[in-house]
Amino acid sequence: MSIEEVENEIIEEFEFFGEDWEAKYEHLIDLGKNLPLIDAALKTEERIIQGCQSRVWLNAEQKEGRIVFTADSDAIITKGMVALMVRVLSNQTPEDIIKANMSFVDKIGLKEHLSPTRANGLVSMINQMKKEALAKLAKS
Amino acid sequence: MKVRSRLTEAEKIIDIGLQFPILKQNINGNPLVYFDNGATTQKPLRVIEAISDYYKTSNSNIHRGVHTLSRRATEEFEQARKTIANYFQIKNDQQLIFTAGTTDSINMVAEGLAKNYLQEGDEIILSTYEHHSNILPWQIWAQENKGKLKVIPLLKDQTLDYGAIEGLISSKTKLIAITQVSNTLGLITDLAKIKALAKKHHLPILVDAAQSAPHMAIDVDKLEVDFFVCSAHKMYGPTGVGILYLSPKWLNELPLARTGGGTIKTVTFEKTDYVEGALRFEPGTPNIAGALGFAEAICFIKEFGMEEIAKHEHELVQYAQKLLKEIPEVIMYGENDNKAAVISFNVRGQHPFDVGTLLDKYGIAVRTGHHCTQPLMQCLNIQGTVRISFAVYNTLAEIDFFSEKLKKVIRMLG
Known part of the structure; x- marks a missing residue:
């Protein structure tokens, strides 16, 4: 699936909750809980993206011209958000990853989590994902 | 009301x-349920109005002009100093210096003391409670001067282990810098115990009152400490203004961390004679509206x-x-x-x-x-x-x- 197709899928999934933020957050929490996002051995110091409060671990691997991301967070809501980011950007080409504007986050009403307060480390994580893609392009 | x-x-x-x-x-x-008052309190209308009134009617630079507005602004600023000094029971209002807040006050003391009081290898006693603002200025000094920070540990109930302090004090100890209330736990430091030890070992004390001043009446003269600092914005006043109280000894002896306009009697390129009192420590144009807002916040507190x-x-x-x-x-x-x-x-x-x-x-x-x-x-x-x-x-x-x-x-x- 292309980035856009995954984004649309997520938007559709969240439309179901309408204005019911509690249901939406319960879903986000479930996303965080259900997904095994990263191999425990990869949760090392070098892979930490330090937010002011919650921490995010990000690992990038290359597979047939695409980048596969795995990630994790110690806060469950952040982890739910991380799950969404990984779902959209993982297994895509570096070109597409760099172009992605993640506007789906606004459309599903969770934009506040990408505010620049650096509390949760999510903005830094997206930057890091794009850097990985850039690095891959530079090498090829 | x-x-x-x-x-x-x-x-x-x-x-x-x-x-x-x-x-x-x-x-x-x-x-809205606002339970983040330890970070900053909200401001009553009268504080907001005192600030906007100042800009509407009195704004002018202070301690300099001969014109009416400047005199008016100067009077209001000095009256604010008196109001705040009076609230904290500081008889000599010249011992109360306006700063940008608690963090600024502590930095001023640390930079000042580093100039001629703290010597290489000296030690400073802090507590486990301290806010980064009462750690970092001392840590920077320590790193640059082979100094050491010694820390009062916690007991099981998370109160401070006062019994351990004596053991931390050595001939190298030069200062106790301690918070009066833990900003994280709300627990209150027993300053009487700290003072008794400080007196016995002739150590000056800095009290970080950022979290205590909003919640309790404090008689600073009676407290008899060397430095006392707090912020307006945690006690219904505006951000960007606070105080540094200096004991009479340090009012004369604390080296200036910064200098500039408004602090002097005469200046030549070789040498400067400074004024005495609080103004010596307030170079440049201060946060005049902030000081007035702080005084108004104090009036609000006094009315309650x-x-x-x-x-x-x-x-x-x-x-x-x-x-x-x-x-x-x-x-x-x-x-x-x-x-x-x-x-x-x-x-x-x-x-x-x-x-x-x-x-x-x-x-x-x-x-x-x-x-x-x-x-x-x-x-x-x-x-x-x-x-x-x-x-x-x-x-x-x-x-x-x-x-x-x-x-x-x-x-x-x-």
């Missing part, structure tokens, strides 16, 4: 709502009476601790009958960030994280806490609402 116990809870809310316009709003569809505020907040803390104790998943830190209006807790197995994020969805503003006290967090072996902190305008009904929503949040995170 006074919050007396004879006022009903409802009357208090109506009255307060008029005075604090910001509190009368909905956040995410719920009435700090005793009344403390009584009200005590009731809130007791009630909140009681409700939190009834929730089995909650772990409270520094639980104590005698504490300032600050409570830290965690929900077992949950990240404070998640708890804070969901409470915000119900319009409840709390602080989460390490609260600029990472060493204390390391000591408690936790990443952070959820902190609720109260002010005069908070109510028992808000605590009920908070407790009900906290239970809901715990179920959601389940």
